[in-house]
Amino acid sequence: xxxxxxxxxxxIIEKRQSVxxxxxxxxxxxxxxxxxxxxxxxxxxLIQFQNNGVVDDSxxxxxxxxxxxxxxxxxxxxxxxxxxxxxxxxxCASSLDRGGNTEAFFGQxxxxxxx
Amino acid sequence: KQxxxxxxxxxxxxxxxxxxxxxxxxxxxxxxxQWFRQDPGKGLTSLLLIQSSQREQTSGRLNASLDKSxxxxxxxxxxxxxxxxxxxxxxxRNTGNQFYFGTGTSLTVIP
Numbered sequence: 001x002x003x004x005x006x007x008x009x010x011x012i013i014e015k016r017q018s019v020x021x022x023x024x025x026x027x028x029x030x031x032x033x034x035x036x037x038x039x040x041x042x043x044x045x046l047i048q049f050q051n052n053g054v055v056d057d058s059x060x061x062x063x064x065x066x067x068x069x070x071x072x073x074x075x076x077x078x079x080x081x082x083x084x085x086x087x088x089x090x091x092c093a094s095s096l097d098r099g100g101n102t103e104a105f106f107g108q109x110x111x112x113x114x115x
Numbered sequence: 116k117q118x119x120x121x122x123x124x125x126x127x128x129x130x131x132x133x134x135x136x137x138x139x140x141x142x143x144x145x146x147x148x149q150w151f152r153q154d155p156g157k158g159l160t161s162l163l164l165i166q167s168s169q170r171e172q173t174s175g176r177l178n179a180s181l182d183k184s185x186x187x188x189x190x191x192x193x194x195x196x197x198x199x200x201x202x203x204x205x206x207x208r209n210t211g212n213q214f215y216f217g218t219g220t221s222l223t224v225i226p
Contacts, residue, residue, distance in 0.1 A: 041218055044216070045214060050212075055212060055213075056213055091158060093214075102208060103161055106158040
């Protein structure tokens with residue numbers, strides 16, 4: 001079974017530029033999460049999708065961050081414009097959430113450096 | 116809002132020792148708790164998942180326990196090896212379907 005795929009693995013941009021990350025969850029997984037992990041901290045939930053609907057985006061800085069999950073499968077997370085404090089690893093995760101199976105699986109993450 | 120705390124923040128042990136990592140959470144209305152391992156520069160690898168109705172789960176040298184009423188979970192690692200060196204994170208899933216992470220315990224096993 002293929003895992004959660006994310007791209008790119010690394011990205012360096014200048015502040016005020018825009019950037020987009022892509023995530024392909026495990027096939028059939030209904031729930032998709034985007035997390036931000038700043039160095040030395042635990043992951044912080046940015047947005048959670050159930051199929052193609054948003055369940056929780058309360059911690060998403062909506063003035064600069066946006067995310068979509070078209071057709072309830074792949075998802076993209078965009079930052080526009082980026083700030084220095086956005087430097088972090090962006091993790092995507094998915095879970096089946098059917099039949100009591102709620103285990104979450106994570107991708108390798110995208111390491112963003114804003115200079 | 117759920118708060119998840121992990122103690123200690125860092126731990127260094129000699130190879131072969133048994134060790135315990137702690138995770139506490141403030142809201143006992145959880146759906147499940149999951150322990151993850153994170154290697155430097157990598158994503159999270161799921162180790163064990165405990166449903167709210169369970170008391171413990173075991174996988175190889177790992178044993179995770181859950182005491183929902185007191186808001187605590189422990190991860191026990193038996194006979195530690197240098198390859199166990201990583202950051203260990205616990206995450207609590209509440210009944211509203213949100214996941215909350217602790218800040219992790221950085222483990223170093225010295226050969």
